[in-house]
Amino acid sequence: TLCRHTLSSLSATRRGLPKEKMSENGIMSRAKVLTIDTMNPTVKKVEYAVRGPIVQRAVELERELSEGMKKPFAEVIKANIGDAHAMGQQPITFFRQVLALCSYPELLSDSTFPEDAKSRACRILQSCGGNSMGSYSASQGIDSVRQDVARYIERRDGGVACDPDNIYLTTGASDGIVTMLKLLVCGEGTTRTGVMIPIPQYPLYSAALAELGAVQINYFLNEEKCWSLDITELQRAVNEARQYCNPRALCIINPGNPTGQVQSRQCIEDVIRFAAKERLFLMADEVYQDNVYAEGCQFHSFKKVLFEMGPEYAETVELASFHSTSKCYMGECGFRGGYMEIINMDDEVKDQLTKLLSVRLCPPVPGQALMDLVVNPPQPGEPSYGSFIKERTATLSALAEKAKLTEQVLNTVQGISCNPVQGAMYSFPRITIPEKAVKEATETGQQPDMFYCMKMLEETGICLVPGSGFGQKDGTYHFRMTILPPTDKLKILLNKVKEFHQRFTQQYS
Amino acid sequence: TLCRHTLSSLSATRRGLPKEKMSENGIMSRAKVLTIDTMNPTVKKVEYAVRGPIVQRAVELERELSEGMKKPFAEVIKANIGDAHAMGQQPITFFRQVLALCSYPELLSDSTFPEDAKSRACRILQSCGGNSMGSYSASQGIDSVRQDVARYIERRDGGVACDPDNIYLTTGASDGIVTMLKLLVCGEGTTRTGVMIPIPQYPLYSAALAELGAVQINYFLNEEKCWSLDITELQRAVNEARQYCNPRALCIINPGNPTGQVQSRQCIEDVIRFAAKERLFLMADEVYQDNVYAEGCQFHSFKKVLFEMGPEYAETVELASFHSTSKCYMGECGFRGGYMEIINMDDEVKDQLTKLLSVRLCPPVPGQALMDLVVNPPQPGEPSYGSFIKERTATLSALAEKAKLTEQVLNTVQGISCNPVQGAMYSFPRITIPEKAVKEATETGQQPDMFYCMKMLEETGICLVPGSGFGQKDGTYHFRMTILPPTDKLKILLNKVKEFHQRFTQQYS
Structure with a gap:
């Protein structure tokens, strides 16, 4: 040919x-009309390591295994993505009962379903056009769900008021984050919008900024201090950035992804003061708000801290915060549910936001229903309360245990050093890669930690994401690994990682 | 203050x-950091009439009614949007049974569910990570669903081959359309990508093009010939456009939205030849493919016609076609399910497309499951086959009847002239607006048909979308009205429209 x-x-x-x-x-x-040379150049700049080449290779390996090809492992373990159910985490029974009832309301006459599930399903269906989840909702989301979200936020934040008009339901948190960034982008050259993101970051941010043609402003988390956020580093980053762009927004991920740190209340206050002083729109990615494991750590929402700082801040600082059905004890990623709360947004901009959302009609209604259940779970006295608490506690306890286990085992390996996994669902250990391996990687045009992770995948079947996909200080190497596999499997996995690292280090020493 | x-x-x-x-x-x-003057200027240019000011007023009126405020009508009828279930259309029982089983697999042991629903649910769950719809799927969509889509397309197109690798599941059809347009946009000034869209059009197209900063190239459908598409008009449009932009894509909506025409096979062939000659990427919006009512009309997919035209076209013309769970006999808008098939796309661009989709992780899994059921419904001999056929036929027959009824009643009104509703879900009649009304509208800064529709809403509670929201020839006025309300309600609605039009005409004569 x-x-x-x-x-x-x-x-x-x-x-x-x-x-x-x-x-x-x-x-x-x-x-061809459409070729790599004539396609949208901003799309080409987009990178998304969590589902990048290493994951494509993992999928290939899975196929090869299923076709009977011989490999040094029996199965591929995808520890690359926070996909809880795929790792065996069980859904909350009550949530799924209500979703089944909403999908097929004939079940409302089935006596095996608990009454609270039925009444919840009825309430959701009554808010749907024609009492069907098959109807479009309002573009901002179903009214009653937004009201429930508002009440949840008020409870979570110790009574700080929340207006349902400020709640927008979204297609997962990603959708909300991209939409907010889209609103913020304007200007050209040195007046182009810059957005501050942590390094390491969750690569949705860099991908969205690349696609929107906005300027990515990196601020580095302090690995030595358990990935904490220093205001002096924020200041350095914004000062430098002002020379080449117009910094307009500051993104925070708390608890951290991929780094697992949980921000202190004091730090959040400092960040808010910094944002006010530097006139930055705050974006708080709080999708791991229930995933806090370390003793002495506690989740504080930016909204709550903002309001406790008094009207000087509460009435002025613009904030969007994001939540989702995909993480925490739910892990319902496939439903693509989420919401954002928007504080102090200009009214005209809010109208523009609503208009923009209306073009896509509405977020998926089953995801909205699920979001409603998350913010309004069974209450004491209701028939499903006991099993709900039991299931939620079991999942969160297991995650806490696995967070600890991961940190402990990884820290026993010479050449791997792992900060405590205070929250979220990932460890992000630093790895020492021998000079010889760095050289070989560079010669084949690969990042050294990509080279390392690819080798680990081929030898062990374990699929991790190299630190270079999230950003890291030059000359340091990491990988992100989820803590989601069941405890017994996680132990095996951690031991395999250990053995691989030792083998790899020896091979290239 | x-x-x-x-x-x-x-x-x-x-x-x-x-x-x-x-x-x-x-x-x-x-x-504020973010104001109307400092926000993304392309977002400001977006317009979306289907959920525009008239719908916002309709929502207000509903609230006012519910608060007991006196109005000249008892309820607001939203005939503005193709939202079938909201208008009382019933979901297909089999689809909802499978969705309930997938949501809450404990129901698999419930003997009241038919066996084919159970086996279908099992098949879907087996394709999900951890056998849960709560897992992320591959970004391109669940493998087995894409295989089912491919087989559906082969059956639909009389055996023309379909490769599952060319199928991408989407979040409704809108998501696929916007993604494809995004890939196509590049260049600046007179080399900026231009995209040809019909006028009248479904305003997703104009909204997406505005947001992407692409050039909208209008080609006018021929109202006198039942909204048919003339190649000479395409040629005029592309010739003129070449002077100020780079035309790269041609969008077709068939059956037409808002115009309801069904394209002939010959016309599709001509369009394909035109696209080949002018080097245009074809985008075929075929979400109403089952909604064909008029005698002598038949749906022909662009894919099928393309392949029947022989290798000169079948191997060269780039085509993306779109389908959805939201329309046809399903009407499952809330689930946001859809797919696109991509033909002759450059391999490198395909990789870029897959990468771009991966940033948003995956389309909602319940919507993917539903798409699977749509393309793979109960087969003869299976327990649910009978009821499925009965339900589908009932819905499509009722739609056919309502299409006819709408055309007939509207054409009895002097000053309203309505083309046959050959397909889709809307009538788009031309209305005569008296000079005096045009003047009053213009003085208040409104489009005359917006003025007309707003008055109709206030007087009758009927919510329509003015033709100006879809585009129309200068000096002509239209509205879009869905044919979805139940027949008895539709009759009342059509009579109210008739009475309003007569009153309005009299008032402004």
């Missing part, structure tokens, strides 16, 4: 038709 | 602090 292709393009060139070529059956084949 | 605001900005100005102002309690209130 190579030869044939060469010939046909030759003959096309001879005829002076550079945009067309003759194929083997004598048909003029046109050059 | 006006006075207080003036004072505080005065005092702020006096202090030389134009960006801050003193609020009543003595607190310095900062100017």
